[in-house]
Every structure is written in C-alpha cells, then in structure tokens.
Amino acid sequence: MTNLPSRRGLLFGAAAVSAGAVLTGCTSNDPDDGGDKAADTQPAADDKPGKPVTIGYAGPQADHGWLNAVNDQAQQRAEKYSDVTLEVTEGSNDTAQQIGQIETLINKKVDVLVILPADGKALTQVGLKAMRAGIPVVNLDRIFNSPQAYRCWVGGDNYGMGLNAAHYIGEKLKDKQGAKVIELAGLDNLELTQQRTKGFDDGLKNYPNVQKVARQAAEFTVESGQAKMAQLLQAQSQFDALWNHDDDQGVGALRAIEQAGRDDFLMVGGAGALSAFQAIKADSGVLKATVLYPPTMAASAIDLARALGQGKGISGLAEFEIPSTVTCYSAVVDKENVDQYMPTGFK
Secondary structure: OOOOOOOOOEEOOHHHHOOOOOOOOOOOOOOOOOOOHHHHHOOEOOOOOOOOEEEEEEOOOOOOHHHHHHHHHHHHHHHHOOOEEEEEOOOOOOHHHHHHHHHHHHHOOOOEEEEOOOOOOOOHHHHHHHHHOOOOEEEEOOOOOOHHHOOEEEEOOHHHHHHHHHHHHHHHHOOOOOEEEEEEEOOOOOHHHHHHHHHHHHHHOOOOOEEEEEEEEOOOOHHHHHHHHHHHHHHOOOOOEEEEOOHHHHHHHHHHHHHHOOOOOEEEEEEOEHHHHHHHHHOOOOEEEEEEOOOOHHHHHHHHHHHHHOOOEOOOOOOOOOOOEEEOOOOEEEOOOHHHHHHHOEO
16 A cells, blocks of 8 residues: 555546446447547457457555455456466565566566556656556556556555545434544554545535544554554543554454444444455444455556557547546445445455
C-alpha cells in the first residue's frame, strides 16, 4: 500500500476498469449523415482472444496478506486470457534486486510491464528505462516519482479510505450528541497513513456532534495492533467508534478489545481481509465494517496492460486510449454487502 499521486485522475472501481464488454459508440439517428462512425469502429478491449501479449509482472516480496493477494489477483487475471503470457519475477523488497528483475524483463522484450515497486522513488529510473525502450509500463499502487516512468498508474485511494470510514461512522452516530471516536493508524512516517488520517478528519467535519478524542499509530502488524489498542482502551474509558487503518493489525486490536471485555462501541477496519469479512458477516463482535483498499487493482492492471499491448482502449470509455490514471474506489463493506466482496478477501 502506498501514497496517492497528487493527480487523482478518474475515479472508478476495479470492476469498471476491467476489459469487459465491447464499447458501444454513440451514433446518429440518420445512417447517411456520417454521425460518430469513428466511435462505432473504435477498438476496445474485450474477452475475445486478440493479438498475443507478453506481460512482465514485477512486484515486491509478498510478506503481507495484501501483497500476497495482489500477486494472486494478477496471476489469476492473466490466466483468464488465452492471448496473455505472464512473465512473473520472484519479487523482492530489496530495491536493487527488484531493479535487476525488471531489467531482465526489459531484456526479454516483453510487450508491457506491470510494476508494483518496493519503493516508487528508488525504482523510477528503471521505469523510465522501460518506457524509453518502447515498453509501456502500468505502475501499480506505489507510484514512481515521474509520470514519464509509466504509461498508466492504477492504485488505491488512501484519502478516500479515511473519508468513507468517517462518513460510515458519522452516519451511525449522527443522532448522538457528544459522540466520541478514536483512531488506530498505521505507520506515521508513511504518506499513506497521513492521507488516511486526513481523509478521516475531513470526513468527520461533516458531523459536528462527533469528536475524535484519541489516536495511536501502530505498525500494520498484529502485535503492534494489539499493543497500541490496549493503550487506547486503557486511556479511553468511553467512546463510541474506532477506525482501524488496517485489517491485519486489526486482528491484534480485536484481541485487545476481547481481553478488555469491551463491546460498547463499533469498529471499522481497513483494506479488506478475509478475517474481517468473516467477522462482519458473523456480526457477533464490535467489527461492523471495513473500508477497502482493493487487491483487485492488480487484476485491473493486467486488463490495462493487455489493452495496451493490443493497442485498444477499454470498455465503457469513448477514448481510443486507456486513461493515464485510475484510482480504485474505497468501498465500505458491512453486513449488507459482505457476501458480494467475500471472494476478494485476503488472508
């Protein structure tokens, strides 16, 4: 997970990005006046086999449930297409090693590259190298420093996660005067954490009756979630809602809540772990919702790479080319819609 680019670009979910039905263009009622005939013949990616495309996929080491899900989503999506060959690197959190893996894919002359860099800044130069070699790059999630290093960026909306968490909590508490909320954040030195907190704070401004009374930063781990949540519970004898930035550290937070015997508030998680979905569906504890940072963005990256390799646009848009920026929507998953999202939950 990473910081957002400053350019928010187009906002639509991963499903909307996928190369589905053939684009239908607008046409005139008069068949003889020419109308928008270009739109009728405009190429759009679809599920039918087309020009063979070799996609190089380079991601970091899957040392986190979300990253493992990202890799799985990319590979499963590629298997859907008979015209796609996926060249996958081993993955590494060592920037020099990942650069070497990407350079190997460049030397193999793959048609398109999908890169989730371990460090966007450190890998910008290899992205530029690929682009200069005529290999379009789909930059996944952690963004390169220069827009010249990629043809398209696709990723999540950290600010939107905080905003939507605040709206969900605010709506639940809108009739309660003096409502109090607390926040269990991720690593504070990461811009993504700062964006999530800013979105949350901005969203809460819509609910004057709701006040954030405490915040602790954890480390996106089960252990840190448990320790920091225990501190929050000890310091706050009464509050109405908790927003936890990450479902992995949320496992630890829930342990601390259970140990303290607390059930007097509602909890909203973040990212979309399978364990969170299962807890939401069971509805037997404080966890009532989670805000997505969808790993399906990797499947969308494969769709976009395939469209690039075949020289097509994407279904549902009038342009001949794919967008330069695609920001996935941070949907709120609660008991009402959890069954729909259950297949996307990561372990």
